[in-house]
Amino acid sequence: MSQSVYDRIGGEAAVNAAVDLFYRKVLADDRINGFFADTDMEKQAAKQKAFLTMALGGPNNYTGEDMRKGHAHLVERGLNDSHFDAVMENLGATLKELGVPDDLIGEAAAIAESTRNDVLGK
Amino acid sequence: MSKVVYQGRSYERQDDETVLRCLLRNGIHVPYSCESGACQSCVMQVTSGEIPPNAQEDLKETQKSLGYFKPCVCKPEGDLEIIALDDAHKQKHQVTVVEKCFLNDEILRLRLACDEPLEYRAGQFINLFNGDLIRSYSLASLPGSDEMLELHIKRVPTGAMSNWLCDDVQVGDQLSIAGPMGECFYHEVDGEKGLLAVGSGSGLAPLWGVVRDALAQGFEKPIILCHGAMSAENLYYVDELRRLEKAHPNFSYFPCLSDVEASELPAGMFSGYPNDVAFAQQPTVAKWQIFLCGHPEMVDQTKRKAFLLGASLTDIHADPFVPASSA
Numbered sequence: 001m002s003q004s005v006y007d008r009i010g011g012e013a014a015v016n017a018a019v020d021l022f023y024r025k026v027l028a029d030d031r032i033n034g035f036f037a038d039t040d041m042e043k044q045a046a047k048q049k050a051f052l053t054m055a056l057g058g059p060n061n062y063t064g065e066d067m068r069k070g071h072a073h074l075v076e077r078g079l080n081d082s083h084f085d086a087v088m089e090n091l092g093a094t095l096k097e098l099g100v101p102d103d104l105i106g107e108a109a110a111i112a113e114s115t116r117n118d119v120l121g122k
Numbered sequence: 123m124s125k126v127v128y129q130g131r132s133y134e135r136q137d138d139e140t141v142l143r144c145l146l147r148n149g150i151h152v153p154y155s156c157e158s159g160a161c162q163s164c165v166m167q168v169t170s171g172e173i174p175p176n177a178q179e180d181l182k183e184t185q186k187s188l189g190y191f192k193p194c195v196c197k198p199e200g201d202l203e204i205i206a207l208d209d210a211h212k213q214k215h216q217v218t219v220v221e222k223c224f225l226n227d228e229i230l231r232l233r234l235a236c237d238e239p240l241e242y243r244a245g246q247f248i249n250l251f252n253g254d255l256i257r258s259y260s261l262a263s264l265p266g267s268d269e270m271l272e273l274h275i276k277r278v279p280t281g282a283m284s285n286w287l288c289d290d291v292q293v294g295d296q297l298s299i300a301g302p303m304g305e306c307f308y309h310e311v312d313g314e315k316g317l318l319a320v321g322s323g324s325g326l327a328p329l330w331g332v333v334r335d336a337l338a339q340g341f342e343k344p345i346i347l348c349h350g351a352m353s354a355e356n357l358y359y360v361d362e363l364r365r366l367e368k369a370h371p372n373f374s375y376f377p378c379l380s381d382v383e384a385s386e387l388p389a390g391m392f393s394g395y396p397n398d399v400a401f402a403q404q405p406t407v408a409k410w411q412i413f414l415c416g417h418p419e420m421v422d423q424t425k426r427k428a429f430l431l432g433a434s435l436t437d438i439h440a441d442p443f444v445p446a447s448s449a
Contacts, residue, residue, distance in 0.1 A: 012159065016180045020434055028430055041425055042162075045435050049180070050160040059158040 005104045005111075006058030014098070015056065019049045022094040031086045035074055055091060055112040067118035075121040084116055127170075127203040141166075141177075141202065142193035152193065152206075159195035166193050171202035182436045184305040214251075215240055219295045220270055225358035228277045229324055230288050231262075233270040240271065240302065244331030245413065247441055248273075248301035250283070257283040260328035260415060260441070261302065264335055271299075274327040274358075304441040306413060308336040311437060315409040316343045320400045320424055322350040325416025326359060328441075332413050337370055345370075346403055350378040350396030350416070354388050376403065397424040401431065408432030414440035 006015070023045050027033050036044060054060040071079060091112055095105045116122075126133045126144050135144045142164050145152050154164035159179065168189040177196035178186045193204070221233035242248075247260045248271075263272035277288045291297070306328055308317070317336055319329040326349050333347055351357045354377075363375040378396040379387065392399045397420055404410070412428045414421045421440050428438055 012176075012179055015160075020429075023435075024430060027426065041429065041435060041438075046160060046162045050156045050158070053156075053158060053160050060160070061155075061157050 004057030005100075005107050006053065006056040008104060009056065009098075009100055011058070012053075015049060015052050015058065018052050018094055018098055019045055021097060022052060022090060023048045025090040025094060026087065029086055029090060032083050035077065035079065035083070051112075052091075054115075055108045057107070057111055064115070064118040067115050068121055071119045072121060079120060081116075081120065084120060088112060124198055125201045127201065128205070129209075135198075138197065140194055141196040141198065141204070145193065154194055157194045159192050162192065164193050165190055166204050166206055167191070169203045169205055171198060171204075172200055173202070174198055180436070182305060182439075183309045183311050184307055184439065187309050188305070214298055214300045217271065217297050217299055219291060219293050219297065222291070222293055224288075225274070226355060228356070229358055230275040230277065230284075232273045232275060232287065232291075234273070234297065234299075235270055241265075242302035243307035244335035245307035245328040245439070246302035246304045247306075247328070248299045248303070250287075251298040251300070252283060252286055255283050255286075258303075258441075260304075260306075260325075260331075262327035262330045264331050264338065267334065267338065272327075274324040276324040306332070306415065306439040306441045308332050308339065308341070308411070308413075310339065310341075311411060313409055314343060314411055314437075316404070316407075317341065317345045317411045317413070318400055318404055318407060318428070319345070319347040319413040320350075320396050320416075320420075321348070321414070322396055322416030322420055323356070325414075325421075328415050329413055330359060330362075333373065334366070337366075337373065342372060344404075345373045346376065346400065347374070348376040348378055348392075348396035348400040348403075350380060350399075350420075352381040353379055354382070354391060374403075376400070395420065397427065400424070401427060406432055409434075410437065412438045414438070 027036060050060065054062055088109060092105055092109060095108060124135050126135055126141055128145065128150065133144055133148050142152060142154055152164055155161045168191055173191045174196060177191040181190055216237045217234040219232060220235050223231045225231050242261060242265060244264045247258050249256050249258050259273045259275065261271055262274055263270060275284050275287050278284045319333055321329045329347060333345055336345060347363065349357065357377050360377055367373050367375045376392050376399050378392045378394055378399045380395050382393060384393045387393055407428050410433055412433050414424050425438055425440055429435060
């Protein structure tokens with residue numbers, strides 16, 4: 001098994017650098033920021049970090065069921081594919097801004113993509 | 123083999139076991155989720171022992187200085203004594219009211235002498251008790267400089283606690299407090315470029331402590347304090363803050379009035395909400411430390427805005443309690 005993207009870009013320190021950048025993009029994105037209007041920013045940033053860690057293939061213990069439960073209330077509020085696409089776009093842009101090579105961005109995107117059905121409750 | 127001491131009992135940590143796993147194995151309930159140091163659900167506080175650096179990675183500098191750590195990624199070399207964050211809030215102290223003074227029509231200043239010296243950081247808060255009533259108030263005093271604890275209490279027309287403090291409590295009375303709590307205090311951060319403090323009403327209290335604390339610690343970068351009220355009569359400490367401004371060229375004070383037209387403004391005052399005035403003065407806040415206290419909606423909005431304007435979340439300090447405006 002080859003090294004994960006997480007390890008290749010520098011592990012937790014790299015993710016820490018990515019969290020603020022990624023979360024700032026998400027909050028500034030009018031397509032999706034409505035879902036974050038009333039959330040506690042610190043807790044949300046911690047979740048964004050967990051998400052990025054997972055997307056980069058780093059250590060995590062999330063299951064599909066966790067993803068489903070964690071997003072069910074948002075699906076009720078209308079969370080759909082277009083919003084998932086917007087998050088994917090912000091993820092790609094964040095990693096690009098940090099100078100992550102395209103092939104690694106592709107790997108990260110594939111992992112994130114694999115959660116789509118669970119996140120959207122399909 | 124190292125030990126973990128929690129609630130007076132000692133637990134042997136097995137080889138390569140994290141502190142979280144050790145507690146869970148012993149049947150101790152700890153909330154947790156990711157087990158990879160990301161979600162911060164399981165954060166606890168060390169009271170004695172060495173914390174490995176990775177177990178504090180990405181926590182706020184203020185939290186690190188309080189001994190907060192992430193048990194799920196913590197494999198200490200030696201023994202650790204730890205407490206849950208909730209337990210830190212339960213330590214009670216007796217205080218005596220030594221001064222009662224109204225700073226304006228609605229804000230009361232209480233000065234309290236603590237029976238035993240209270241160790242706290244300027245900007246932290248305490249809980250004050252009156253029978254079953256509990257309210258949180260920020261400390262306005264600066265340890266080492268102010269002998270007494272100082273609270274600013276806003277009288278709320280229907281507030282059971284604030285009316286009791288304003289009307290019934292007398293100098294010489296004994297009160298019960300618990301704390302100190304909170305992470306809203308100044309702690310030096312590498313590469314910091316400035317300090318922006320924004321408060322409304324009695325939300326000035328922690329900022330008055332934090333700003334003086336930063337200055338006392340030799341903070342040389344710009345410090346901006348924006349304090350908001352509806353009109354000039356609702357402000358307080360204007361003279362004190364002007365004096366501080368004269369004594370420290372890097373400190374600027376902006377009194378902000380939300381209900382006064384620009385044409386009617388008293389000299390040296392600003393029209394608008396303190397958060398709007400703050401970002402007009404300082405439009406980019408990357409690497410700035412941000413301190414917020416006051417109206418919850420103002421605090422939330424300002425937190426978000428500061429983050430979008432470049433401040434790191436770990437540099438934005440606002441305690442989660444609802445301040446005295448609703449007490």
